[in-house]
Amino acid sequence: MATLELQNLRKQFAPNVIPVKDISITVHDGEFLTLLGPSGCGKSTLLRLIAGLEQATKGQILVGGNPVTSFSPGDRNMAMVFQSYALYPHMTVAENIAASLKIRKTPTPEIQTRVATVAEKLGLSHLRDRKPGQLSGGQRQRVALARALVRNPEVFLLDEPLSNLDALLREQVREELKQIFSEQNKPVVYVTHDQTEAMTLSSKVAVLLDGLVQQLDPPARIYTHPANKFVAGFVGSPQMNLWSLNCEAGAAICGDYRIPLPALSEPPSAIDLGIRPEDVRLVNEGETPTVEGKVVLTENFGREQLVSVQIAGSSEKVRALIPPEQSWDAEKVGLVFEVQKQHWFDAQTGARLVAE
Numbered sequence: 001m002a003t004l005e006l007q008n009l010r011k012q013f014a015p016n017v018i019p020v021k022d023i024s025i026t027v028h029d030g031e032f033l034t035l036l037g038p039s040g041c042g043k044s045t046l047l048r049l050i051a052g053l054e055q056a057t058k059g060q061i062l063v064g065g066n067p068v069t070s071f072s073p074g075d076r077n078m079a080m081v082f083q084s085y086a087l088y089p090h091m092t093v094a095e096n097i098a099a100s101l102k103i104r105k106t107p108t109p110e111i112q113t114r115v116a117t118v119a120e121k122l123g124l125s126h127l128r129d130r131k132p133g134q135l136s137g138g139q140r141q142r143v144a145l146a147r148a149l150v151r152n153p154e155v156f157l158l159d160e161p162l163s164n165l166d167a168l169l170r171e172q173v174r175e176e177l178k179q180i181f182s183e184q185n186k187p188v189v190y191v192t193h194d195q196t197e198a199m200t201l202s203s204k205v206a207v208l209l210d211g212l213v214q215q216l217d218p219p220a221r222i223y224t225h226p227a228n229k230f231v232a233g234f235v236g237s238p239q240m241n242l243w244s245l246n247c248e249a250g251a252a253i254c255g256d257y258r259i260p261l262p263a264l265s266e267p268p269s270a271i272d273l274g275i276r277p278e279d280v281r282l283v284n285e286g287e288t289p290t291v292e293g294k295v296v297l298t299e300n301f302g303r304e305q306l307v308s309v310q311i312a313g314s315s316e317k318v319r320a321l322i323p324p325e326q327s328w329d330a331e332k333v334g335l336v337f338e339v340q341k342q343h344w345f346d347a348q349t350g351a352r353l354v355a356e
C-alpha cells in the first residue's frame with residue numbers, strides 16, 4: 001500500500017509568485033490522477049514538489065502514511081517522466097533504462113532481467129543498442145517511460161509526457177499508457193493541459209487554477225457537473241456556450257427569449273447559464289424553441305456540423321452541434337437547450353448553483 005497524500009501544500013517563489021496556494025489531494029494505489037489546467041497554473045510546480053525537486057513552503061507529503069516532505073528526491077522512491085524525456089545522449093537505450101538501477105547498486109544479473117522485461121513490454125527490445133539521437137520522438141518517449149517502470153517505484157509522476165508527439169502517435173501511446181499503468185496498481189500523478197488525455201486516462205482529475213483545485217472528481221463528473229464557470233469553460237471541445245444573463249420573474253432573459261430558471265432558494269437578479277453545443281438541437285415542428293436566430297457560421301466536421309447562431313434581440317451567439325444530414329432556415333432557426341443539460345452558475349462567484 002502506497003497511498004500518496006498531499007496535505008495543504010503551498011509553494012511561494014516570491015511574495016507575489018505562489019503557483020501552489022493550498023492543495024490537498026489523496027491518490028490511492030491504482031488511481032490515476034491528472035492535474036489539468038491552463039499554462040502557468042502550477043501543474044509542474046505541484047509535481048516537482050511531490051518529487052522533491054522543489055521544497056514546499058508549507059504542507060506535508062505522505063507516502064503510505066509516512067511523511068516524505070523533508071526527503072531528497074532520491075529517497076522518495078518515486079519515478080518521474082519529464083516532458084523533455086531527459087535521456088542520456090551518450091548512452092544506449094538499454095543503458096538509459098538501466099541507469100537508475102546501477103546508481104542503486106542493483107546486482108548486474110537482476111538489472112539485465114529487469115531491463116529486458118521492460119524493454120519487451122514497451123516494444124524496445126530491437127532498439128536496445130541505439131542511442132537516443134537515433135530514435136524517433138515516440139521511441140524516445142517509450143525509453144523515458146521504460147526508465148520509470150524499471151525502477152518499480154512506489155509512485156509514478158509524469159509531466160506532459162506526450163506533448164512532443166504528433167496527434168496520431170499521441171492517441172496510440174495514450175492507449176498504451178492506460179494499459180501499462182492499470183497493471184501497476186500504484187498511484188500515478190499525470191500533468192497535462194490536454195483535456196482529451198485527462199478525460200481518457202484518469203480515474204480522477206484535479207482542475208487547477210491560480211494555485212487552487214477548482215474541482216476534484218472523476219472525468220465524467222467534471223464534464224457533466226462542472227463545479228464552477230471556469231471548469232465549465234475549460235473542459236469540453238467545442239467549448240460550452242456561457243452567458244451572463246439578467247433575471248426577471250423566474251426566468252433568465254436571453255435576447256428576445258425567457259429561459260425558465262431552475263428551483264433556487266432565492267431568486268437572483270443575474271445568473272450565468274451554460275449549455276454544451278451537443279446539448280443544443282434544432283426545434284421540432286410544433287415545439288417551442290428556447291431561442292431563435294440567424295445562422296452566421298457553419299463549420300463542417302464531417303461527423304457533425306457546428307452552427308453559430310446570432311440570438312434574436314441579443315448580441316450573443318450560441319453554438320450548436322447538429323447532425324450532418326439536418327438542414328435549417330438560415331434566416332430564422334429555432335433551437336432547444338435540453339433542460340437537464342443546462343448549467344447554472346452564480347453570477348458573482350461562478351459556483352455551480354444546482355448540484356443534485
Ligand SMILES: Nc1ncnc2c1ncn2[C@@H]1O[C@H](COP(=O)(O)OP(=O)(O)OP(=O)(O)O)[C@@H](O)[C@H]1O
Binds near residue numbers: 013017038041046193
Ligand atoms: N523556480 C521558479 N521561480 C519562480 N517562479 C517560478 C519557478 N517555477 C515556476 N515559477 C512560476 O510559477 C508559475 C507556475 O509554473 P508551472 O511551471 O508550475 O506552470 P504549469 O502549470 O506547469 O504551466 P505549463 O502548462 O506552461 O507547463 C508560473 O508563473 C511560473 O513562472
Ligand SMILES: [Mg+2]
Binds near residue numbers: 043044045
Ligand atoms: Mg508545466
